[in-house]
Amino acid sequence: MLKIWSMKQQQQQQQKEAAASGDGSAKKKVTAAQIRVQKDLTELSLPSTMKTHFPNPDDLLHFTVTIEPDEGMYQGGKFNFSFVINNNFPHEPPKVKCIQKIYHPNIDLEGNVCLNILREDWKPVLNLNAVLVGLQYLFLEPNAADPLNKEAATDLQHNRDNFRRNVRNSMNGGYVGREKFERVVSA
Template structure:
């Protein structure tokens, strides 16, 4: 009888230890995100990642400072929110500043195909970062969120460039004032 009680106690202890281990188990999304982030060792000088809470890999910021193109000299900050179903779902990305860009609306939503219909689990955080950087080098007037900026880009590149230059410094276009994003 003593052995049976001893065996029951051992099983109960093992079960409790197993539940404790399950609670602290790293999720597949966290493992994939850790891998994606560890693969970002050598970021170009135009990109910087930061983690406001170092214990939370699912929420971070990316700063892009283009060194060529229409947006050269600007500093653009994006928040990333990665959901627990990553990599099956794309991260949610928002621009924190109000900027004049065909593919970024005034609320900071980003129109990038790999953040929507073209997202696949084989893509990663680096893919999104490269896509965002590319939007500053080659804005896409054919898939806009800011239709007014896209139309100006399509019809009059010189005017578009003037609008970008004005708005990078906090100027206004069509009665809308934009954030000053020029680094000092």
């Protein structure tokens, strides 16, 4: 298990060793954002439908989360989200984008996510777990009242059956209107 202060202690030890050897290979300081992210990650209790992936294990501020909904209209899909956390975290929310193109009222075709805690309702007391719960909830209950994809929102509001068909078609790699979607369901 990761310890909150292990990065700081490791950095201090490396600085001492570098100073003792005189080779000038001291590492960069650990930021408050890195310490907070490490704390948030150690407190995560992810369900089996979510997984984190760190392309560079030494960089906790850039990672991906895979969500595989096991219920709702998006059941069977596999959606990847990139997380980019800047050094002002937790005073600023993480930047979250869906990597795949998705037919969803709260995620636009460029992958931008409309989740209130990633915008105006963000507070430093919120953590990464709150963001992940919010993302998971978007797959269970898409919100047509606060859309980024207005076409999908209108479809959801006025013709739920057609919306459900469009979700299935898009997840299978088909077209919705003129938009081609990547297949996100297993064969």
